[in-house]
Amino acid sequence: MATLNIAVIPGDGIGGEVTPAALHVLEAVTRPAGVQLVATEHPWGCDYYRETGRMMASDALEQLRACDAIYLGAIGHPSVPDHVSVWELILPIRQRFEQYVNLRPMRLMPGVAGPLAGRTAADIDMVCIRENSEGEYAGVGGRVHRGTPHEVAQQTGVFTRMGIERVVRYAFEVAQRRPRRLLASATKSNALQHSMVLWDEVVDAVAPDYPDVTCRKYHVDALAARMVTHPQTLDVMVASNLFGDILTDLGAAVSGSLGVAPGANLNPTRRHPSMFEPIHGSAPDIAGRGIANPIGAIWAGALMLDHLGYPDLHDRVVAAVSQVLGDGHVRTPDLGGTATTRDMTAAIVAAL
Numbered sequence: 001m002a003t004l005n006i007a008v009i010p011g012d013g014i015g016g017e018v019t020p021a022a023l024h025v026l027e028a029v030t031r032p033a034g035v036q037l038v039a040t041e042h043p044w045g046c047d048y049y050r051e052t053g054r055m056m057a058s059d060a061l062e063q064l065r066a067c068d069a070i071y072l073g074a075i076g077h078p079s080v081p082d083h084v085s086v087w088e089l090i091l092p093i094r095q096r097f098e099q100y101v102n103l104r105p106m107r108l109m110p111g112v113a114g115p116l117a118g119r120t121a122a123d124i125d126m127v128c129i130r131e132n133s134e135g136e137y138a139g140v141g142g143r144v145h146r147g148t149p150h151e152v153a154q155q156t157g158v159f160t161r162m163g164i165e166r167v168v169r170y171a172f173e174v175a176q177r178r179p180r181r182l183l184a185s186a187t188k189s190n191a192l193q194h195s196m197v198l199w200d201e202v203v204d205a206v207a208p209d210y211p212d213v214t215c216r217k218y219h220v221d222a223l224a225a226r227m228v229t230h231p232q233t234l235d236v237m238v239a240s241n242l243f244g245d246i247l248t249d250l251g252a253a254v255s256g257s258l259g260v261a262p263g264a265n266l267n268p269t270r271r272h273p274s275m276f277e278p279i280h281g282s283a284p285d286i287a288g289r290g291i292a293n294p295i296g297a298i299w300a301g302a303l304m305l306d307h308l309g310y311p312d313l314h315d316r317v318v319a320a321v322s323q324v325l326g327d328g329h330v331r332t333p334d335l336g337g338t339a340t341t342r343d344m345t346a347a348i349v350a351a352l
Contacts, residue, residue, distance in 0.1 A: 013282025015073025130244025259293030
């Protein structure tokens, strides 16, 4: 029997509810296939911060280094500033383990009523490849003259040719594997004359290596509008850290709910573990009520199985999710129903 060692960080809020749900589904699909999941849970997050002054243990990265993959539930609580929770847990993991690809599918599932009138599942099926290790979230900058009328804050985006090229090549390769072989590059080179001009130059340099992929450039604001007005014309998108972050939240919204959207933080070289998470936050307003939609977490787990070499199990999980949503009998409140987290999880396990 194959063994997958998974480091699990349920985190905060609904992370503690959707994570067990996702693991239950993953065990249901892996066990019959002769794959054993060994989950090691870590109690890191905002509760840990309030107790220790740290978001995770001082040797957390060393503990995580030996695992096959990292599964994250959600991070964030009103008692801890967001820049603390993100910069002391999520971003160190992404950067230290060179998880330079953030992959986020954005698909309108059968039976889900999206906010765009007249659009069906055939119209909305996109995936965003977001640069995940540098760009606007590189952490370079500072503040001076704090608390005075002359206070200045500077946040510097860091763009390297290597960093852009590796994520752009990954995006072209994803586009090659999809039927339409269509790639949209998000830019803003009309206003950002250094970073985005370099971005465009790298895209232009890489494109000839993939003659079977049609690549088009869009200013990011125009691309966001196109996701709403003409989503059927988009397939794979590649974007910088900040642009990709914004576009994928919009993509989740036009797909019907942030609760169904998964994310994968990938180290394509596999020298370090990759991390998988639903893209929703910790939702403290509904935490503890048992009504959180577990689909984003379950789908993120499916992406983890795909990355670890089990694409067939990924496909089975996504098919089960699609079947349950298409049947229309089980809906969590974010999808207009009254089902609980447990109800949705049980329905997906039954569909498997």
